[in-house]
Amino acid sequence: MINLVxxxxxxxxxxxxxxxxxxxxxxxxxxxxxxxxxSNGNGGNGSPVLPLSAAATQxxxxxSAGSAYLFSIVVGIILITTEFRHFTSRPTFLIEPRRGRVIxxxxxxxxxxxxIYGLACAALTAAIMEPWFAALGxxxxxxxxxxxxxxxxxxxxxxxxxxxxxxxxxxVRNQIAAVIGALIYLFVLEPLIDIIPVVKNAYxxxxxxxxxxxxxxxxxxxxxxxxxxxxxxLLGWGLLFALCGWILTIRRDxx
Amino acid sequence: MSPEPxxxxxxxxxxxxxxxxGEVKAVDDLSFTVEPGSVTGFLGPNGAGKTTTLRMILGLxxxxxxxxxxSGVAYAHLPVPGRxxxxxxxxxxxxxxxxxxxxxxxxxxxAGLPDKRADEVLEWVGLTQAARxxxxxxxxxxxxxxxxxxxxxxxxxxxxxxxxxNGLDPEGIAWLRGLxxxxxxxxxxxxxxxxxxxxxxxxxxxxxxxxxxxxxxxxGKLADLEGASGGVVVRTPTPDQFATAVASLxxxxxxxxxxxxxxxxxxxxxxxxxxxEAHVELHELRAGxxxxxxxxxxxTAEPAAPPGPTP
Numbered sequence: 001m002i003n004l005v006x007x008x009x010x011x012x013x014x015x016x017x018x019x020x021x022x023x024x025x026x027x028x029x030x031x032x033x034x035x036x037x038x039s040n041g042n043g044g045n046g047s048p049v050l051p052l053s054a055a056a057t058q059x060x061x062x063x064s065a066g067s068a069y070l071f072s073i074v075v076g077i078i079l080i081t082t083e084f085r086h087f088t089s090r091p092t093f094l095i096e097p098r099r100g101r102v103i104x105x106x107x108x109x110x111x112x113x114x115x116i117y118g119l120a121c122a123a124l125t126a127a128i129m130e131p132w133f134a135a136l137g138x139x140x141x142x143x144x145x146x147x148x149x150x151x152x153x154x155x156x157x158x159x160x161x162x163x164x165x166x167x168x169x170x171x172v173r174n175q176i177a178a179v180i181g182a183l184i185y186l187f188v189l190e191p192l193i194d195i196i197p198v199v200k201n202a203y204x205x206x207x208x209x210x211x212x213x214x215x216x217x218x219x220x221x222x223x224x225x226x227x228x229x230x231x232x233x234l235l236g237w238g239l240l241f242a243l244c245g246w247i248l249t250i251r252r253d254x255x
Numbered sequence: 256m257s258p259e260p261x262x263x264x265x266x267x268x269x270x271x272x273x274x275x276x277g278e279v280k281a282v283d284d285l286s287f288t289v290e291p292g293s294v295t296g297f298l299g300p301n302g303a304g305k306t307t308t309l310r311m312i313l314g315l316x317x318x319x320x321x322x323x324x325x326s327g328v329a330y331a332h333l334p335v336p337g338r339x340x341x342x343x344x345x346x347x348x349x350x351x352x353x354x355x356x357x358x359x360x361x362x363x364x365x366a367g368l369p370d371k372r373a374d375e376v377l378e379w380v381g382l383t384q385a386a387r388x389x390x391x392x393x394x395x396x397x398x399x400x401x402x403x404x405x406x407x408x409x410x411x412x413x414x415x416x417x418x419x420x421n422g423l424d425p426e427g428i429a430w431l432r433g434l435x436x437x438x439x440x441x442x443x444x445x446x447x448x449x450x451x452x453x454x455x456x457x458x459x460x461x462x463x464x465x466x467x468x469x470x471x472x473x474x475g476k477l478a479d480l481e482g483a484s485g486g487v488v489v490r491t492p493t494p495d496q497f498a499t500a501v502a503s504l505x506x507x508x509x510x511x512x513x514x515x516x517x518x519x520x521x522x523x524x525x526x527x528x529x530x531x532e533a534h535v536e537l538h539e540l541r542a543g544x545x546x547x548x549x550x551x552x553x554x555t556a557e558p559a560a561p562p563g564p565t566p
Contacts, residue, residue: 003364003365003366003367004365006364006365007361007362007364007365010357010360010361010364011350011353011361014353014354014357014358014360014361015350015352015353016352017352082350086347086348086349086350086351087344087345087347087348088348088349088350089348090315090344090348091348091362091405092362092365093314093315094313094314094315094336094337094340094342095336095337095362095365095366095409096336096337096365097314097330097331097333097336098331253310253315253316253317254310254315254316
């Protein structure tokens with residue numbers, strides 16, 4: 001098993017994609033954090049804003065880095081679909097015909113990649129917040145205001161979405177279709193579910209909403225789950241997608 | 256002495272292999288055996304089901320029915336498949352952005368082999384100079400060599416190569432031939448190579464398995480195929496009388512394009528005597544010189560429409 005994990009890890013670090021997507025994730029996280037600080041700090045347009053010193057504001061600023069999960073789910077999808085696209089699935093499953101083990105190795109590596117993305121995004125968030133707040137003379141309650149917890153939530157969300165990506169990529173082997181499908185779901189379908197009567201009661205349990213519950217980011221109309229509940233729900237989604245990937249990979253022919 | 260004949264180390268056995276895609280039977284009840292210590296050509300026209308058959312033997316595709324075994328067990332049940340069997344299924348299984356060396360190192364890790372093995376096989380296939388370059392700049396011939404290098408990583412005792420000569424220049428084909436012959440003759444390994452062109456592999460293989468439209472056509476020594484194919488060419492003004500005369504020989508008579516007849520399954524001596532005894536006039540009698548490729552094409556040709564009125 002350790003050999004397979006090493007092999008999957010090498011696949012990630014020997015192509016440029018992982019690094020490029022990391023830059024994308026960092027850029028998106030930075031954008032979210034900067035926008036949050038700027039809009040709360042200036043409070044222009046007469047909109048009522050919470051002061052930067054408020055715990056909720058500081059948490060919500062830290063949480064906005066979690067939006068980088070969009071990049072981690074795409075990385076997860078690409079890690080697996082690239083095998084089918086370039087037929088590296090063949091030598092992969094020839095060397096390890098117990099295909100389920102390959103999927104387990106992929107899930108582990110996707111989670112590790114997601115954690116690295118999450119750590120990088122959290123570190124960047126801190127690097128932006130710290131000097132900015134210092135310049136404004138506002139102190140950050142890293143622990144007392146739950147900022148660090150919010151960052152931990154970012155890391156968890158980003159890591160789990162990478163695992164979800166593996167499952168999505170097995171379900172939809174076509175790389176472009178899988179990436180576009182996932183983004184359409186997260187940007188269009190899930191918000192749509194939030195406004196359809198009756199159906200919308202399920203909204204807090206959907207992956208995007210559960211992720212938002214973990215970090216405390218604002219999303220949707222319905223009340224979120226608590227962070228811990230959201231964590232379990234998102235973990236459940238991650239496991240469900242990983243399980244689907246595992247079963248389908250064993251049952252279907254290798255392209 | 257093994258009680259189970261298919262359990263010979265290195266022997267590949269296909270037994271009733273069938274693969275149905277929707278309505279199409281891509282492979283239809285296919286059985287054959289590939290022995291260690293020989294190079295076997297797996298031949299058939301494009302679309303005959305060669306790749307699908309190899310994929311089923313290699314556990315990449317699940318047969319609709321039937322089994323494929325290597326050393327007596329299904330591929331997935333081999334103790335260390337990566338170090339027992341090396342396979343190439345079309346030379347396209349690379350990430351274009353990954354270097355040749357890193358490509359091999361990924362699979363070194365997966366198979367639990369030391370990284371230096373990657374450099375060894377690169378040298379074998381003559382790609383040492385290109386080791387650090389991304390595969391997207393590789394020619395088809397270089398990709399074939401890298402695919403072969405991947406198959407050789409685990410020093411396998413069984414090699415299955417799908418169209419390995421595709422894209423190789425004549426020098427590369429000669430090199431490949433020497434390598435495969437060495438594996439079979441000196442090391443006693445099992446080598447199965449598929450091709451849709453018999454002439455491409457006829458100097459390399461000693462046995463052939465021929466399929467067409469997913470069905471079994473012929474299995475045996477290449478030399479036997481050649482001998483059986485020649486037949487006798489006869490020219491006679493009275494073909495019906497001739498057919499009656501040679502009926503006792505149980506030979507197959509088919510008209511040739513130039514008006515002569517091909518008699519397959521009898522010697523020129525036997526045909527001549529039968530015609531002479533029945534007083535059938537012959538204008539020509541000679542041993543056929545049908546080339547191997549012609550035989551191959553005849554064996555694998557689409558069957559003619561059945562005679563008689565259509566219902």
